[in-house]
Amino acid sequence: NPTISFGYLDSLNAAQLKAVRHSPQTPLQILAGPGSGKTKVLTSRIAHLILHHRLPASSICAVTFTNKAANEMKERLTKVIGKEKTAEVRMGTFHALCALFLRKYARSIGLDGNFTICDAEESKKIVAPLLKKYKDDLAAKDITLKEGTVLALISKAKAKGLSASDFLHEVQTRSHGTRDSNGLFTSSTTVNDIDLVVAEIYDNYEKTLRKNNGLDFDDLLLFGVKLFVVNPDAVKWCQHVLVDEFQDTNVTQYDLMRAIAHARCVTVVGDPDQSIYGWRSAEVGNLARMQKDFATTKQIFLEENFRSTASILKTSLAIVAQDKTRIQKSLHTSHPVGPIPVLRSFLSEQMEASFLAGEIKRIVAHMGGVLHWGDFVVLLRFNALSRTIESALQKEGIPSRVLGGHKFFERLEIKDLLAYLQMVDNPQFVPAFMRAINTPARGMGEKSVSELLARADASKLSLVDLVERIHNGTTPDIKPAVKRKIGTFVSAIRVLKTMAAENAQPSDLIRRLVELIDYEDHLRKTQPDWESRWENVQELITFASDVQSDLQDSIAIESSDTETPRDTPLRLFLQASMLSSEGDQQNKEGDNEKVTISTCHAAKGLEWPVVMVPAVEQGTFPFYRTDDVEEERRLLYVACTRAQSLLYLSYATQRKVAGETKTRDLSPFVSSVVRQNPPLFADSPSMLLDLDRKVICQVLKRSQPDPVQVTKHVAEYNKASRNRFSERGTYGDDTVLNAQIPQNTSFMNFTLARSP
Ligand code: ATP
Ligand code: MG
Numbered sequence: 001n002p003t004i005s006f007g008y009l010d011s012l013n014a015a016q017l018k019a020v021r022h023s024p025q026t027p028l029q030i031l032a033g034p035g036s037g038k039t040k041v042l043t044s045r046i047a048h049l050i051l052h053h054r055l056p057a058s059s060i061c062a063v064t065f066t067n068k069a070a071n072e073m074k075e076r077l078t079k080v081i082g083k084e085k086t087a088e089v090r091m092g093t094f095h096a097l098c099a100l101f102l103r104k105y106a107r108s109i110g111l112d113g114n115f116t117i118c119d120a121e122e123s124k125k126i127v128a129p130l131l132k133k134y135k136d137d138l139a140a141k142d143i144t145l146k147e148g149t150v151l152a153l154i155s156k157a158k159a160k161g162l163s164a165s166d167f168l169h170e171v172q173t174r175s176h177g178t179r180d181s182n183g184l185f186t187s188s189t190t191v192n193d194i195d196l197v198v199a200e201i202y203d204n205y206e207k208t209l210r211k212n213n214g215l216d217f218d219d220l221l222l223f224g225v226k227l228f229v230v231n232p233d234a235v236k237w238c239q240h241v242l243v244d245e246f247q248d249t250n251v252t253q254y255d256l257m258r259a260i261a262h263a264r265c266v267t268v269v270g271d272p273d274q275s276i277y278g279w280r281s282a283e284v285g286n287l288a289r290m291q292k293d294f295a296t297t298k299q300i301f302l303e304e305n306f307r308s309t310a311s312i313l314k315t316s317l318a319i320v321a322q323d324k325t326r327i328q329k330s331l332h333t334s335h336p337v338g339p340i341p342v343l344r345s346f347l348s349e350q351m352e353a354s355f356l357a358g359e360i361k362r363i364v365a366h367m368g369g370v371l372h373w374g375d376f377v378v379l380l381r382f383n384a385l386s387r388t389i390e391s392a393l394q395k396e397g398i399p400s401r402v403l404g405g406h407k408f409f410e411r412l413e414i415k416d417l418l419a420y421l422q423m424v425d426n427p428q429f430v431p432a433f434m435r436a437i438n439t440p441a442r443g444m445g446e447k448s449v450s451e452l453l454a455r456a457d458a459s460k461l462s463l464v465d466l467v468e469r470i471h472n473g474t475t476p477d478i479k480p481a482v483k484r485k486i487g488t489f490v491s492a493i494r495v496l497k498t499m500a501a502e503n504a505q506p507s508d509l510i511r512r513l514v515e516l517i518d519y520e521d522h523l524r525k526t527q528p529d530w531e532s533r534w535e536n537v538q539e540l541i542t543f544a545s546d547v548q549s550d551l552q553d554s555i556a557i558e559s560s561d562t563e564t565p566r567d568t569p570l571r572l573f574l575q576a577s578m579l580s581s582e583g584d585q586q587n588k589e590g591d592n593e594k595v596t597i598s599t600c601h602a603a604k605g606l607e608w609p610v611v612m613v614p615a616v617e618q619g620t621f622p623f624y625r626t627d628d629v630e631e632e633r634r635l636l637y638v639a640c641t642r643a644q645s646l647l648y649l650s651y652a653t654q655r656k657v658a659g660e661t662k663t664r665d666l667s668p669f670v671s672s673v674v675r676q677n678p679p680l681f682a683d684s685p686s687m688l689l690d691l692d693r694k695v696i697c698q699v700l701k702r703s704q705p706d707p708v709q710v711t712k713h714v715a716e717y718n719k720a721s722r723n724r725f726s727e728r729g730t731y732g733d734d735t736v737l738n739a740q741i742p743q744n745t746s747f748m749n750f751t752l753a754r755s756p
Helices: 014-021 040-053 069-080 083-088 094-110 120-131 135-140 147-159 162-175 192-212 217-230 251-261 288-294 310-320 349-366 383-395 413-424 429-439 446-459 463-472 480-485 487-501 507-515 519-526 530-556 569-579 629-639 690-700 708-726 735-738 747-753
Strands: 028-032 058-061 090-092 116-118 213-216 240-243 268-269 298-302 342-346 376-380 398-404 595-599 609-615 642-651 654-657 659-665
Touching: 014 040, 028 040, 028 288, 028 487, 040 058, 040 069, 058 094, 058 735, 069 090, 090 094, 090 213, 094 217, 094 251, 094 569, 116 120, 116 569, 120 147, 120 213, 120 429, 135 192, 147 192, 147 217, 147 251, 162 192, 213 217, 217 251, 240 251, 251 268, 251 288, 268 288, 310 480, 310 629, 310 642, 342 349, 342 383, 349 383, 349 530, 349 609, 349 629, 349 642, 376 383, 383 398, 383 595, 413 429, 413 487, 413 519, 413 530, 413 569, 429 446, 429 463, 446 463, 446 480, 446 659, 463 480, 463 487, 480 487, 487 507, 507 519, 507 530, 507 569, 519 530, 530 569, 530 708, 609 629, 609 690, 629 642, 642 690
Parallel strands: 028 268, 028 298, 058 090, 058 240, 116 213, 240 268, 342 642, 376 595, 376 609, 398 595, 609 642
Antiparallel strands: 654 659
16 A cells, blocks of 8 residues: 555664564563663564554454553554544553443343443442451451452452352461351461451352443453453454553463453563562563463563653663563664753752752753753652642643642542443442432431341342432432432432433533532532532543544544443443543643652653752661652652653651651662762752753754853852842851852852752
């Protein structure tokens, strides 16, 4: 076809080209370090499968680690194969892909297509009453067991692909306990008491979920595996699977990949040095497992880093190389050396934060406008560290955004509204009913609600149907008061149901819902910060319309499938909200003009011109609660390798932790490499002279600033800094060194004169 352009192959190096052109019939592992173009190769390979090998786009499954990564891949692919074809490719996280196929083919494995995906909070609500039964028994043995722990253990079992009965069996063969007449274990000596209780709860939890027509996140994967294993047609659904960030897949995800690939067409890319999700049951051993299960697997290694300067790469590699169990590999860059990464210490976390904020300003000025706020990221070991950073940036007037910070869909106001919509879509789903029935408060006490539950159970009606009948008198009331109390509830549900049946847009459903239950008024009366919560409701409406427009394309494609019950817009919207995860927020307009604050975990796969990692301290790196120190080291490596041109590590010798000031030491991951010759770190920031500017622009493929611009920016910066300095007399750690500043030192030189 003369219209096809294979231009996407032009920019690849020889190893990358080999990987893209590798036969689609032979399983392939691409193993390579950060920034070596793994994700780029994966995207090009998808294009190649479609354009060269002529695979139908809809028969390709591309698995990414986050929805955000899927969106980025979509953008890259759109440029090569166009919007229409890109929309046909099945692209998303393992969870999203499972949801997609399960909605279509749920019936073939005994599920209803309108299942509700439940999150941790809803799962907790289901587990709470089940756990209650064991309360006395556990108390007698002096065991405290929380819902969260039970769910974490169940989730671990599911990640290994163990069903409730598998798990029970495993626990029983391990245990020597004996059961009493109630079926409870009586032996007080076994260490497995908790496991046994969890095994029994697991079983009941599953039964309850099925009754509610609900699936938790792990179920999505487990039922996905089942779907692909039992369904003879599954061979036709997918002709090639590609998995990014393969080192972070768990056993169930691996099983799923194997089931989808039918032991043939599969491409995975990964980097064992970047495996950072062991705490969520990821198994780097899946790489070896794949070589066994897919006997003809070929490996291709990429050894050229296209992302970072040579000095950043060298320092990062020195950090990860301290892991003695690691397999040595080669990774080089053709980029120039560039400024050496900075390592600084401070007396407090405030000084650290204000240094970083000041440094961002200085760099922007000294790059003469080539770098913008959006080119900077501050990477944190955990979210709680963000407060100090955010306020320091704010003080300097630097706009910032927190990536994967507050989890939007876990907010009270969002969950309230989603509960109503879940109930409309799946009346079987009890947690949604329980939340909605008293939002806003309708005076339905715990007793009345549990009576409703019991009656619904006995009459095999959903709670929604039951209250409707009570309301219109077809079923006798429990107490006359109930009928009155549920009036507005029932009529709201009725309106929404009618709208949903007519395929109303989810954004319209939400607008109508907040009117029907007078939600703004409810927030005003019950929440002190109701205004920002009401803003979030507006944001939810925006999200709903975004999903709608995204779906227009894919619905058009799905219409060729005749066997499936059509997904309603409401169902697709609910699914999108339940599957959005940490770090997934869409880039909003103006985000490119903001400094990003993110966890190291959420930064996986991404890159920024300037990366700053504060709190590189013992207790933070490694995190004091970890049981895998090497994973913590790799996490720091992942953070450092996000940087393209400048890297800053810093620590505070005193930091407030949970209200108490604690003395802190430099992280052992860094202290072990800090005394090397030539040095891996500089203790003061680079001056950013012409040569540095040239290197930075070369790495970022940006054109160099006009020297006149640089002089202008620096002059403005110096003036502003001097003013600020004389006004406040304090600027981060400058106070400490105040006495040493010679009269006529420019602020920039002064900044450089400070020593750690
Ligand atoms: P990570 O392990 O961090 O996920 P990765 O191996 O997936 O990294 P990519 O994100 O695909 O690496 O690529 C890193 C950067 O290098 C991107 O900016 C990409 O566009 C660029 N890049 C990759 N290959 C080439 C190439 N052949 N020529 C020029 N730039 C390239
Ligand atoms: Mg990548």
